[in-house]
Amino acid sequence: MSVTRLTKLGIALLLVILLVIGTLMLAAHLNRSSWWHIRNVSASPSGTVLIAKLTFGTPKVDGRFCEQVTDTVVEESPSRVIVGIHVTNTCAPFLPWENVNSADIAYPFHVSLHLQSPLGERLVVDKESGRHISIMEP
Numbered sequence: 115m116s117v118t119r120l121t122k123l124g125i126a127l128l129l130v131i132l133l134v135i136g137t138l139m140l141a142a143h144l145n146r147s148s149w150w151h152i153r154n155v156s157a158s159p160s161g162t163v164l165i166a167k168l169t170f171g172t173p174k175v176d177g178r179f180c181e182q183v184t185d186t187v188v189e190e191s192p193s194r195v196i197v198g199i200h201v202t203n204t205c206a207p208f209l210p211w212e213n214v215n216s217a218d219i220a221y222p223f224h225v226s227l228h229l230q231s232p233l234g235e236r237l238v239v240d241k242e243s244g245r246h247i248s249i250m251e252p
Contacts, residue, residue, distance in 0.1 A: 147184065147202040149242040155197070156250045161232030164188075166199060169220035179223065180205030187241055188227050197227050198241025 155164040170181045185200035238247040 147200065150199040150201045151242050152197060152199060152240045152247055154248040154250045155227070155238060157233050161234065162229045164195070164197060164227040164229065164233065164238065166197070166225045166227060168199065168201070168223045168225060170223045171221070172219055173221065174205070179221070181223070183223075183225055186225065186227055188229060189241075190230055190236075192236070194237040194239050195229060195233065196239045196241050197247070199225050199227075 150168060152166050152168075155166045157164055168181075168183075170179045173179050181201050181203050183199055184202045185198075187196070187198035187200075189196040233249075238249060239245065240247050
């Protein structure tokens with residue numbers, strides 16, 4: 115084989131390796147972050163704050179949860195309020211096929227969602243599923 119042919123094979127192999135690494139990194143990133151499915155909320159007495167109770171896994175040794183709220187969305191209309199909570203799992207495995215041991219214990223985590231105007235009779239809808247969210251008594 116000539117030097118030119120070996121160089122071309124080396125470059126092709128390097129490109130394939132970089133493509134595989136890039137694909138794995140993208141897959142790992144996609145598995146870490148998602149919109150949380152909100153099952154129910156409670157409203158503040160004034161009706162301007164909705165409180166969603168999420169359940170996260172066991173906290174790390176330093177007391178922080180693996181799950182972190184990275185964004186919230188509140189979209190209001192005269193007939194409904196759409197809410198969403200974006201959660202990132204910082205303990206998710208790097209490779210999508212790796213297993214993570216999760217404890218059977220769930221810890222409550224409360225997220226406040228602020229409204230522009232009181233909830234009143236409007237429906238509350240989950241951004242992720244599009245389903246109606248129950249309003250619990252505080």
